[in-house]
Amino acid sequence: MxxxxxxxxxxxxxxxxxxxxxxxxxxxxxxxxxxxxxxxxxxxxxxxxxxxxxxxxxxxxxxxxxxxxxxxxxxxxxxxxxxxxxxxxxxxxxxxxxxxxxxxxxxxxxxxxxxxxxxxxxxxxxxxxxxxxxxxxxISKPASKKGHFITEESRPEMKQTRVQVRELNQKDAEYLISCFPKIVKANTNREQLEKRNLLIGYLLYTTGLRASELVSLNWGSFRYNRQGYLYADVIGKGKKPRSIPIKEETIELLFEYRRSLGESIEINPEDTSPLFFALYNKKEPCQHKKRLTYPSLYKIVKEAVHLAGKNSKVSPHWFRHTFVTMLLENDVPLAVVKDWAGHSDISTTNIYLERVNQDNTHMHLHKMNVFK
Structure with a gap:
C-alpha cells in the first residue's frame, strides 16, 4: 500500500x-x-x-x-x-x-x-x-453449529454428523502439560527451557488466556491486589482489559522460571520486558529481548501433543475451552466466567454452559425410579 x-x-x-x-x-x-x-x-x-x-x-x-x-x-x-x-x-x-x-x-x-x-x-x-x-x-451463508467444535465429520450412511468438541478432559490436559518440558532437546539453557515450557502449559490451563495474550505478557503484567493475591492484567480482543487470578501452583512455577533466568522475582508493574523470550538473548538488555512468537508457542504445544500421543488437532486454544468448561463444571457463576474469559457477550459463555448441562443430564436420569 x-x-x-x-x-x-x-x-x-x-x-x-x-x-x-x-x-x-x-x-x-x-x-x-x-x-x-x-x-x-x-x-x-x-x-x-x-x-x-x-x-x-x-x-x-x-x-x-x-x-x-x-x-x-x-x-x-x-x-x-x-x-x-x-x-x-x-x-x-x-x-x-x-x-x-x-x-x-x-x-x-x-x-x-x-x-x-x-x-x-x-x-x-x-x-x-x-x-x-x-x-x-x-449472499446466503450456510448454517453453522455454534460453539467450540471441530469441523463436523459427515456420516452419510447414517445421515448424521458427529461433532467433536475442541477441549480436553482434566486427565488428558494434565498429562499433556507434563510433556511440555520433555520436548526440550537442546543442552544449552535446558533447565530454563524446561521451566519455561512447563509454565506455558500451566498458564494456558489455569488462566484461559488466548495464545496471543500469553505471548504478550510482560513481567509488569503481574500485580498483587489489596488482599495479596497475584493477578495478571491483559488486553484482550477489542482492546478490552481484564484481570486474571493466578493459582498458587502456577505462581511457584512463575518464580522458579524467573530464578532460573537470573531475573528478579520482585513484582514490578513498570517492567515492560517480555515474560517469554528467546533464551539466547537472555543476557541482553530488556529492550532487546526477542518476544516468544505465536508460531513458537504453537510448535511447543504440537510437539507436546505428539509426544503425549493425543489428538493431533489439539492447539493452544483447546486449553482455553477446557478452562472455561472446568469453571462452569465447578459452579463458577456464568457472569464471573464471562469476565474472566474476556467474552464480549454472555451468550458466548452460555454456549459452554448449555453443553455442560447437556453432559450432566445423566444425573437427572438417575433420580428417576421407574422400576418400583
Missing part, C-alpha cells in the same frame, strides 16, 4: 490536508466531498477497502486474524483469476457463483468467514459507488 495508508503518525491538521490532497489528486471525491470509487482503479478500491474496513487504525490484530483475512482475500482473487474476472465484473451471477463455490468447498465456519469478507467488500463497493447495485443482498 502507498502513502495513503501511512497518515496515522500525523497531527490532525496534517492528516486532513494530506488526505484531502491525495484524494483530490486521484479523483476519489465526488461533488459532495464524499469518497467515490466509481471511476477508480481496482488497486485504489482494494487499498481503501483494507484501510477503511479491515485494518483500521483503532484496531489491533493477532497474527491469526491477519492470516485469516489474507486467506479470504486470496480465495476471492483465485476465484476471479480462474474465471477471468475483474472486480468490476462482479454482478448478480458472479456473486451467486462465488457463494456456491465457497459453500461447496469449505466447512460451514470457514465458509461463513469467507462470505462475510466478501459481503464487506461488496458493501464497501456499493457505499463508494464502485458498484451501482447492493450486491451483498444475494
Amino acid at each position: 502507498d502513502e495513503l495508508t501511512l497518515f496515522d503518525h500525523l497531527t490532525s491538521e496534517q492528516y486532513l490536508t494530506q488526505m484531502r490532497n491525495k484524494l483530490e489528486q486521484r479523483h476519489l471525491l465526488d461533488e459532495h466531498r464524499n469518497l467515490t470509487l466509481s471511476h477508480s482503479s481496482e488497486q485504489d478500491f482494494l487499498e481503501l477497502f483494507f484501510v477503511e474496513k479491515i485494518f483500521t487504525l483503532d484496531k489491533q490484530f493477532s497474527l491469526h486474524t491477519i492470516r485469516a483475512y489474507r486467506s479470504d482475500a486470496k480465495t476471492l482473487l483465485q476465484f476471479l483469476m480462474e474465471h477471468s474476472l475483474s472486480f468490476r465484473d462482479i454482478g448478480f451471477p458472479e456473486v451467486k457463483a462465488y457463494n456456491k463455490y465457497i459453500k461447496d468447498k469449505y466447512a460451514p465456519k470457514s465458509a461463513i468467514r469467507k462470505l462475510e469478507f466478501f459481503r464487506r467488500l461488496l458493501d464497501f463497493g456499493y457505499e463508494t459507488q464502485f458498484y451501482q447495485a447492493h450486491l451483498s443482498t444475494w
Whole structure:
C-alpha cells in the first residue's frame, strides 16, 4: 500500500490536508466531498477497502486474524483469476457463483468467514459507488453449529454428523502439560527451557488466556491486589482489559522460571520486558529481548501433543475451552466466567454452559425410579 495508508503518525491538521490532497489528486471525491470509487482503479478500491474496513487504525490484530483475512482475500482473487474476472465484473451471477463455490468447498465456519469478507467488500463497493447495485443482498451463508467444535465429520450412511468438541478432559490436559518440558532437546539453557515450557502449559490451563495474550505478557503484567493475591492484567480482543487470578501452583512455577533466568522475582508493574523470550538473548538488555512468537508457542504445544500421543488437532486454544468448561463444571457463576474469559457477550459463555448441562443430564436420569 502507498502513502495513503501511512497518515496515522500525523497531527490532525496534517492528516486532513494530506488526505484531502491525495484524494483530490486521484479523483476519489465526488461533488459532495464524499469518497467515490466509481471511476477508480481496482488497486485504489482494494487499498481503501483494507484501510477503511479491515485494518483500521483503532484496531489491533493477532497474527491469526491477519492470516485469516489474507486467506479470504486470496480465495476471492483465485476465484476471479480462474474465471477471468475483474472486480468490476462482479454482478448478480458472479456473486451467486462465488457463494456456491465457497459453500461447496469449505466447512460451514470457514465458509461463513469467507462470505462475510466478501459481503464487506461488496458493501464497501456499493457505499463508494464502485458498484451501482447492493450486491451483498444475494449472499446466503450456510448454517453453522455454534460453539467450540471441530469441523463436523459427515456420516452419510447414517445421515448424521458427529461433532467433536475442541477441549480436553482434566486427565488428558494434565498429562499433556507434563510433556511440555520433555520436548526440550537442546543442552544449552535446558533447565530454563524446561521451566519455561512447563509454565506455558500451566498458564494456558489455569488462566484461559488466548495464545496471543500469553505471548504478550510482560513481567509488569503481574500485580498483587489489596488482599495479596497475584493477578495478571491483559488486553484482550477489542482492546478490552481484564484481570486474571493466578493459582498458587502456577505462581511457584512463575518464580522458579524467573530464578532460573537470573531475573528478579520482585513484582514490578513498570517492567515492560517480555515474560517469554528467546533464551539466547537472555543476557541482553530488556529492550532487546526477542518476544516468544505465536508460531513458537504453537510448535511447543504440537510437539507436546505428539509426544503425549493425543489428538493431533489439539492447539493452544483447546486449553482455553477446557478452562472455561472446568469453571462452569465447578459452579463458577456464568457472569464471573464471562469476565474472566474476556467474552464480549454472555451468550458466548452460555454456549459452554448449555453443553455442560447437556453432559450432566445423566444425573437427572438417575433420580428417576421407574422400576418400583
